[in-house]
Amino acid sequence: MVKKDKYSILLPTYNERKNLPIITWLLNKTFSEHNLDWELIIVDDGSPDGTQEVAKQLINAYTPQRIQLRARAGKLGLGTAYVHGLQFATGNFVIIMDADFSHHPKFIAEMVKVQKSKNYDIVTGTRYAGNGGVYGWDLKRKFVSRGANLFADTLLRPGVSDLTGSFRLYKKEVLQKVITSTESKGYTFQMEMMVRARAMGFTVAEVPISFVDRVYGESKLGGDEIVEYAKGVLTLWLKV
Numbered sequence: 001m002v003k004k005d006k007y008s009i010l011l012p013t014y015n016e017r018k019n020l021p022i023i024t025w026l027l028n029k030t031f032s033e034h035n036l037d038w039e040l041i042i043v044d045d046g047s048p049d050g051t052q053e054v055a056k057q058l059i060n061a062y063t064p065q066r067i068q069l070r071a072r073a074g075k076l077g078l079g080t081a082y083v084h085g086l087q088f089a090t091g092n093f094v095i096i097m098d099a100d101f102s103h104h105p106k107f108i109a110e111m112v113k114v115q116k117s118k119n120y121d122i123v124t125g126t127r128y129a130g131n132g133g134v135y136g137w138d139l140k141r142k143f144v145s146r147g148a149n150l151f152a153d154t155l156l157r158p159g160v161s162d163l164t165g166s167f168r169l170y171k172k173e174v175l176q177k178v179i180t181s182t183e184s185k186g187y188t189f190q191m192e193m194m195v196r197a198r199a200m201g202f203t204v205a206e207v208p209i210s211f212v213d214r215v216y217g218e219s220k221l222g223g224d225e226i227v228e229y230a231k232g233v234l235t236l237w238l239k240v
């Protein structure tokens, strides 16, 4: 008997109380409509806004088979949140995404379809190809994001149009291999993951997505992150 595919979504959250119920509802809708098996793994880093209380209510509503809350004591960052969540994933595929609607679950169906078309190791959402785009960012953030991608692409040539985005589908064993070899933690993390995956010979396909900026709260991108990112690109350029 062929085992049915299962998709584990790793959802890092920090102060996403308002977004979590709707994102969960949309995930359920998408996976039900396409008759796909799935689970949601919420990695909350001690959000002071009560995100975990909401997560517990969602577990009651959707069952513990469907949703796991894998909390950590404090805000330890996105990169390690994926590492933490991954150990609890029971699916053969893993999807990583943001909880603030920048990544709409409706794109998952297309990512799954594209993955199956040529048995790709990774499918990444891209804002910078086809119908992809960014909505709600000011000019500075757009410029920084484009510049960051151009810089890494010029030096490292991974052949992927969106290196810093984090809406991605991986074969679980591929994610495990790539994440173990990745050293950076902040915004550099997604870019390093993709560059290393390509260097290891994994196949990557792209699906255009529209990225919509969050309504509540603020992003953490600052001057320090930009410097860290530039250092990360140069380090990889020397090593990979």
Ligand SMILES: Nc1nc2c(ncn2[C@@H]2O[C@H](COP(=O)(O)OP(=O)(O)O[C@H]3O[C@H](CO)[C@@H](O)[C@H](O)[C@@H]3O)[C@@H](O)[C@H]2O)c(=O)[nH]1
Pocket: 011, 012, 013, 014, 015, 016, 043, 044, 045, 075, 076, 077, 078, 081, 097, 098, 099, 100, 102, 145, 164, 165, 166, 167, 187, 190, 214, 218, 219, 220, 221
């Ligand atoms: N557990 C945990 N979750 C976190 C943490 N920091 C952020 N998150 C969660 O991670 C997701 C992304 O955080 P945002 O603060 O919304 O990031 P962003 O500035 O919008 O950046 C996004 O776009 C970038 C590309 O332009 C991406 O590089 C980045 O990974 C992210 O997708 C959200 O679900 C947020 O709750 C943390 O320290 N711990």
Ligand SMILES: [Mg+2]
Pocket: 098, 100, 102, 213, 214, 219
């Ligand atoms: Mg965001």
